[in-house]
Amino acid sequence: MIPLCVPNLAGNEGAYLAECVSSTFVSSVGPFVSRFEHMVAEAAGTTGAVATASGTAALHAALLVVGVRPGDLVICPALTFIASANAIAHCGASPWLLDISHESWTLDSAIFARAITKETVADGNGRRHVASGRRVAAVVPVFTLGTPADMDPILDVAWNAGLPVVVDAAAALGASYKGRSSGDLGAQLTMYSFNGNKTVTAGGGGAIAGSDQKLIDAFRHLTTTARVGADYDHDRVGYNYRMTNLQAAVGCAQMEQLDTFIAAKRRIAARYNEAFHDVPDARPFPRPSYCESGAWFSGLLLDAADGPERSEMLRNGLRAAGIDARPFWKPMHFQAPYRDAPRSALPVSEYLWNRIVTLPCSTHLSDEDQAHVIAETLRLTHQPALRPVRAASA
Numbered sequence: 046m047i048p049l050c051v052p053n054l055a056g057n058e059g060a061y062l063a064e065c066v067s068s069t070f071v072s073s074v075g076p077f078v079s080r081f082e083h084m085v086a087e088a089a090g091t092t093g094a095v096a097t098a099s100g101t102a103a104l105h106a107a108l109l110v111v112g113v114r115p116g117d118l119v120i121c122p123a124l125t126f127i128a129s130a131n132a133i134a135h136c137g138a139s140p141w142l143l144d145i146s147h148e149s150w151t152l153d154s155a156i157f158a159r160a161i162t163k164e165t166v167a168d169g170n171g172r173r174h175v176a177s178g179r180r181v182a183a184v185v186p187v188f189t190l191g192t193p194a195d196m197d198p199i200l201d202v203a204w205n206a207g208l209p210v211v212v213d214a215a216a217a218l219g220a221s222y223k224g225r226s227s228g229d230l231g232a233q234l235t236m237y238s239f240n241g242n243k244t245v246t247a248g249g250g251g252a253i254a255g256s257d258q259k260l261i262d263a264f265r266h267l268t269t270t271a272r273v274g275a276d277y278d279h280d281r282v283g284y285n286y287r288m289t290n291l292q293a294a295v296g297c298a299q300m301e302q303l304d305t306f307i308a309a310k311r312r313i314a315a316r317y318n319e320a321f322h323d324v325p326d327a328r329p330f331p332r333p334s335y336c337e338s339g340a341w342f343s344g345l346l347l348d349a350a351d352g353p354e355r356s357e358m359l360r361n362g363l364r365a366a367g368i369d370a371r372p373f374w375k376p377m378h379f380q381a382p383y384r385d386a387p388r389s390a391l392p393v394s395e396y397l398w399n400r401i402v403t404l405p406c407s408t409h410l411s412d413e414d415q416a417h418v419i420a421e422t423l424r425l426t427h428q429p430a431l432r433p434v435r436a437a438s439a
């Protein structure tokens with residue numbers, strides 16, 4: 046099976062892990078953790094970064110640090126990985142689900158603006174959601190597929206509404222927006238994940254990046270058991286969300302290869318896009334002109350009325366040919382825990398999600414393997430059953 050997306054561990058990963066073992070620094074303090082944090086801050090374009098046990102943990106603690114409290118609402122796109130909504134729920138808050146833009150598959154700034162104007166009222170320095178009476182405490186744009194949201198208008202709306210912005214840039218390290226790095230766009234804090242399927246992995250892990258030293262210090266305090274001084278004094282209910290030196294050792298070796306990995310991801314995506322140019326009703330993943338995507342995942346969208354059936358047939362056909370191909374995220378309001386979450390109309394999320402097919406895109410995917418994926422995809426999409434039967438409805 047040609048896998049969808051597996052770690053590329055051809056660098057210093059083994060050597061650095063051996064260093065951890067021989068030095069006995071295997072736990073949550075060690076030289077690789079600090080080095081990793083510096084490398085992440087540099088790549089994010091921020092002055093600070095704190096490494097954590099996972100991206101979800103980082104997002105949870107970041108939301109607490111910007112003031113999300115039990116009972117609040119936090120705006121997030123309906124099309125995201127469930128961890129974005131879970132981090133909000135871990136705060137005792139609820140996601141308020143908004144739709145995405147057809148052009149970027151990220152939070153739509155016009156929809157965000159309309160939701161604030163039409164569905165909230167001013168309340169002190171912030172906003173209250175009229176229908177539920179709950180305070181709106183923050184907004185979490187998600188950089189879907191490593192592609193930044195159109196942040197300038199989103200930040201304008203958030204600023205005017207008094208809402209802190211915490212970005213879920215889980216898979217967007219290496220992406221840029223109008224020439225700026227993904228953590229340097231004006232959000233209070235930006236989260237990255239180093240889970241095994243991300244472009245850069247630490248085995249598992251996450252980080253928060255930002256340039257507001259007070260927020261970074263508060264985040265570090267909260268995620269390291271809220272300890273005061275060197276002894277057993279703690280000033281609040283903290284979390285043990287630290288990354289270990291073992292994870293950071295792998296993370297450092299991976300970060301050394303960030304530029305190479307991103308270049309490989311972009312090359313793979315460009316080759317698929319080129320090859321599928323003439324597939325009936327197939328569209329490439331979004332490439333908005335305001336940014337350079339990290340191109341975390343590659344694949345295609347079957348943009349037709351029968352796209353859900355055709356994309357399932359394509360995935361099954363590819364898997365039968367030894368090629369891993371998968372669907373993409375299922376929107377949050379279709380997930381058991383968020384069925385009743387406040388939401389606005391979600392036509393784009395509902396249209397897109399099950400028309401997406403992701404294809405093998407490991408950074409060390411060989412040219413021959415990609416050629417095989419392309420040939421099989423072309424063969425399958427030109428079979429009569431996979432040809433469009435009706436025109437697209439959206």
Ligand SMILES: *Cc1c(COP(=O)(O)O)cnc(C)c1O
Pocket residue numbers: 099100101102125126128129187188213215216238239240249250251
């Ligand atoms: C991977 C991912 C996460 C979760 O990160 P973990 O490190 O697995 O906790 C959150 N949000 C998005 C959009 C992701 O892709």
